[in-house]
Amino acid sequence: IMGAKPVGCVFSEWALQDPSAWDFIRPILAENNGWAIFNYTPRGKNHGWTRLEAARAYPKGGYSEVLTVEDTRAVDKETLAQERREIILKNGTDALYQQEYMCSFEVPIEGAYYGVQMMAAEDEGRITGVPYDKAVLVHTAWDLGIDDSMAIWFFQVAGQEKHFIDYYESTGEGLTHYISYLKDKPYIYGSHYAPHDIKVRELGTGKSRLETAKSLGIDFDVGRQLPVEDGIDAVRTVLNQCWFDKIKCAKGISALVSYHKEWDEDNQVFRKHPEHDWSSHGADAFRSFATGYRRLILDVSQDDVGGVKPMYPE
Numbered sequence: 490i491m492g493a494k495p496v497g498c499v500f501s502e503w504a505l506q507d508p509s510a511w512d513f514i515r516p517i518l519a520e521n522n523g524w525a526i527f528n529y530t531p532r533g534k535n536h537g538w539t540r541l542e543a544a545r546a547y548p549k550g551g552y553s554e555v556l557t558v559e560d561t562r563a564v565d566k567e568t569l570a571q572e573r574r575e576i577i578l579k580n581g582t583d584a585l586y587q588q589e590y591m592c593s594f595e596v597p598i599e600g601a602y603y604g605v606q607m608m609a610a611e612d613e614g615r616i617t618g619v620p621y622d623k624a625v626l627v628h629t630a631w632d633l634g635i636d637d638s639m640a641i642w643f644f645q646v647a648g649q650e651k652h653f654i655d656y657y658e659s660t661g662e663g664l665t666h667y668i669s670y671l672k673d674k675p676y677i678y679g680s681h682y683a684p685h686d687i688k689v690r691e692l693g694t695g696k697s698r699l700e701t702a703k704s705l706g707i708d709f710d711v712g713r714q715l716p717v718e719d720g721i722d723a724v725r726t727v728l729n730q731c732w733f734d735k736i737k738c739a740k741g742i743s744a745l746v747s748y749h750k751e752w753d754e755d756n757q758v759f760r761k762h763p764e765h766d767w768s769s770h771g772a773d774a775f776r777s778f779a780t781g782y783r784r785l786i787l788d789v790s791q792d793d794v795g796g797v798k799p800m801y802p803e
Contacts, residue, residue: 490514494517494521495514495517495518495521495523496518496521496522496523496524497518497523497524497525497526498514498518498523498524498525498526499525499526499528500525500526500527500528500529501528501529502528502529502530503527503528503529503536503537503540504529504530504531504532504535504536504537504747505529505532505747506767507766507767508535508536508739508740508743508767509658509740509767511525527540530588530589530592531588531592531593531594532588532598532746532747533594533596533597533598533601533604533607533608533746533747534594534595534607534608534611534746535598535742535743535746535747536739536740536743537594538594539739539743541553541555541594555592556592557590557591557592558590558591559591564590569590572586572590573586573590580599584596584597584599585599595608597746598746598747598749599749600749600750600752600759601746601747601748601749602721602724602725602748602749602750602763602772603724603725603728603745603746603748603772604746606725606728606729607728607742607745607746609728609729610728610729610731610732610733615731615732615733616732616733616735616742617732617733617734617735618734618735618736619652619653619654619732619733619734619738620654621645621654621655621675621676622645622647622652623677625645625646625647626645626646626677626678626679627643627644627645627654627674627676627677627678627679628643628644628645628646628678628679628680628681628682628778628782629641629642629643629644629671629678629680629681629682630642630644630681630682630774630775630777630778630781630782631667631681631682631683631684631687631709631774631777632684632769632770632771632773632774632776632777633683633684633686633687633698634660634770638658638659638660638767638770639658639659639660639662639667639770640656640657640658640741640744640770640771640773640774641656641657641658641667641670641671641774642655642656642738642741642771642774642775642778643655643656643657643674643676644778649730650730650731650732651727651730651731651732651778651782652731652732653731653732653733653734653738653741654734654737654738655674655734655737655738656737656738656739656740656741656771657670658740658741658770658771664698664701664702664705665705668702668705668706668707671707672706680710680781680782681702681707681708681709681710682709682710682712682777682778682781682782683699683702683709683710683711683712683777683781684711684712684773684776684777685711685712685713685714687699687702687709687711688711699711710781711781712777712780712781713780715780717762717763717776718761719780720776720779720780721763721776723776723779723780724772724775724776724779726779727778727779740771741771741774741775743768743771744767744768744769744770744771744772744775745768745771745772745775747766747767747768748763748768748769748771748772749763749764749768750762750763750764751763751764751765752764
């Protein structure tokens with residue numbers, strides 16, 4: 490719809506949509522003095538939550554409301570009680586009931602991999618302003634898309650804490666664009682973590698993106714090929730050490746909150762693998778961090794007297 494010059498747009502089920510959609514449509518509506526409506530059921534504290542926060546912070550720019558089933562009275566009390574019993578019986582918790590009927594942002598998305606961990610980060614104040622420390626190296630972690638989005642996390646290490654100070658995602662661009670983006674930043678870089686498929690050679694050039702990046706001045710640390718489940722476990726293990734800049738990492742945070750298992754509609758169960766949607770790119774890049782960085786700091790080499798020492802003591 491980008492070329493359609495809309496005057497008004499309704500973003501139905503906004504919490505499930507790619508948040509970059511609004512970035513593309515907003516300038517068109519601004520030019521047309523247009524309007525937008527975002528209606529949705531909460532899906533954790535992702536971009537749906539930040540949209541509501543923005544509306545509440547600037548009430549003159551719009552209108553917002555949260556209506557539970559108790560406000561709308563769309564379902565009678567007896568049916569509601571039965572619904573809650575059924576949900577608890579199936580899931581062992583009433584989280585889905587709280588989400589769907591009570592419009593709660595405080596419960597994780599059903600099937601979300603990192604919902605509990607990201608809620609803890611929010612509750613503990615680790616999603617906040619995280620300034621860039623000029624005295625500390627900035628590392629990056631990548632997801633390398635080909636036909637779809639490519640994502641990059643920027644982070645610094647302060648003792649046991651990992652400070653995520655920035656996030657970038659784009660689509661339809663070559664590797665040169667992203668490396669130029671890195672060089673335009675004021676950061677002094679340390680390591681760059683990439684997934685194993687960066688070694689795959691492209692048919693057109695005969696070169697891998699690993700080789701192309703090196704020719705452009707970026708030398709990647711390449712992760713091993715691991716089962717996705719192992720990477721997800723690595724992320725869960727390290728998330729309690731992570732701090733996120735609320736503004737610069739907003740889309741990446743939404744990706745981590747929203748990343749979830751694929752739903753099998755026929756059998757009404759979650760499959761064992763992730764849903765590939767807009768949230769995959771930020772989540773996959775974060776997995777590059779969790780597996781690559783952990784592998785490198787835990788790697789050891791023999792010293793001259795037979796002991797061991799960390800190769801990356803920071």
